Amino acid sequence: MISIEQAKLMAKKLRASLDTRHQPVSHSTALELVAQQLGYKDWNTASALLLQEPGPSTITFDKPIPILRMFDEAKAREFYLTFLGFSVEFEHRFEADLPLYLGIQRNGLQLHLSEHHGDASPGATVFIPMHNIEQLRDELLAKRYGYGRPEIVQQGWGRVLEVYDPFGNRLRFCQD
Known part of the structure; x- marks a missing residue:
């Protein structure tokens, strides 16, 4: 920025x-x-x-990275990688048979998916401001995903395209 x-x-x-x-x-x-x-x-x-240049004693924050709970690696990969078009940034397991912690990204949006019990609760909502929401909708509809065909809903403050992952988490893509 x-x-x-x-x-x-x-x-x-x-x-x-x-x-x-x-x-x-x-x-x-x-x-x-x-x-x-x-x-x-x-x-x-x-x-x-535009961003202000921080001074030496200014507290600043980088953008947050939501952690979403997942319960099935194959379903998570199908939804996030195949359907939504994310790519894998990293994968981590303490051992081969232990829970997966997966970092994914797409065009500046980063999410972490975790099978770890204490990391997140299912049913979270992530609000995602974006541009070209119609293009995303068209891309998703063209994939003919069996578990959802999202449409844009006009709200008083902007347009919203919501998708639900297989674990009850909601991604709310928004354009004002």
């Missing part, structure tokens, strides 16, 4: 580059252009949503 400071530097470089081409722009115009290039409506929106 680009920080506010990086975006301001981009605007400064853009302004200097345009000056060499005899196309001067104001600093505020350069900021607006950079904001639009980064996919924001305007600089005010970008500056509110």
Whole structure:
């Protein structure tokens, strides 16, 4: 993710580059252009949503990684890898006949699946903000998965595509 400071530097470089081409722009115009290039409506929106550079004593958090309970490795792989299109980041077992702890990811979304008793309770919901929800729906419907054919539901705050894994966990993909 680009920080506010990086975006301001981009605007400064853009302004200097345009000056060499005899196309001067104001600093505020350069900021607006950079904001639009980064996919924001305007600089005010970008500056509110871009990351602040943390100071040395600032507490910061990285994105969380939900842990979901699973009970059957084959069903978990069928659902998460084959149906949803995740790939395996890592697999861990303390010994061959002990529970599996599985890290999976798809395009920036990371989930951990665990057979360990104390790691998570079945029936969790993961809220997943995303882009291109129609494309995900079309991809999932094309797979003709026998245990679910999710559709997009329009809510007052955005569109939702919910899928349920074989263990009672719900993945709520959302686009506003």
